[in-house]
Amino acid sequence: MPSPAPGPGPRAAAALVFGSSAAVLVVEIVALRLLAPYLGLTLETSTMVIGVALTAIALGSWLGGRLADQVDPRPLIAPALGVSGVVVALTPLLLRTTAQWSPALLLLVASATLLVPGALLSAVTPFVTKLRLTSLAETGTVVGRLSGVGTLGAIVGTVLTGFVLVSRLPVSSILIGLGTLLVLAAVLVGGRARRSRRAAAAALATVVAGS
Structure with a gap:
């Protein structure tokens, strides 16, 4: 039987955790601006978006951790990133179409476009953490390091979006x-596996079509 593919190295693991954590906060902040023309930039709207984002983070971390203990998380990382990317890229189209044709469903669709990518991206951290744990002697170090990297990514995503991206680019x-x-x-x-390449290519085509 072929041996399983090696897990991500320290730098790759840090990059995955940093990037996925930053992406969650970018989506959260941009969602507030995207919903403002329809729901207003109110305390209620902000509370709803933050609440859904935190729910997604908690759900993804919990279920991702359980799943990582039951199956090999290596083949799960690429689909989590790819599906998240498709949903994020199609979010403007989904929200504006819903607001135009079915305003009553806007809150439901908005919650889904936050919950799905937020949960999938948050699951990346427990996936990567599981792959980086090689002995009980370094559990605290690995978990603490990746948790810190994830928090740093969230901070960078927040600052970059709030002070740079929103002021210079359309949402x-x-x-x-x-x-x-x-x-x-x-x-x-997922580039090493043929199926992963095909799935990623199909996802990329969807993103281009959405664009």
């Missing part, structure tokens, strides 16, 4: 660009 461009980057990351992570 649609931000989400489409982020979605494309996530799909490209999925291509890189």
Whole structure:
């Protein structure tokens, strides 16, 4: 039987955790601007977006950790990134179409476009952590390091979006660009497997079509 593919190295693991954590916060902040024309930039709207984002983070971390203990998480990382990228890139189209044709469903669709990528991206951290744990003697170091890297990624995503991206780019461009980057990351992570390449190519085509 062929031996399983090696897990990500320290730098690759840090990059995956950093990038996925940053992406969650970018989506959260941009979602507030995207929903403002329809729901208003109110305390209630902000509370809803933050609440859904935190729910996604908690759900993804919990289920991702359980799944990582039951199956090999190596083949799960690329699909998590790819599906997240597709949903993020299509979010502007989904929300604006819903607002135009079925305003009553806007909150439901908005919650789904936050919950799905947020949960999948948050699951990347327990996947990577599981692969980096090689002995009980270094459990605290590995978990603490990756947790710190994830928090740093969230901070960078928040600051970069709030002070740079939103003031210089349309929100649609931000989400489409982020979605494309996530799909490209999925291509890189899953590029060794033929099926992963085909799935990533199909996801990238969807992103281009959405763009």
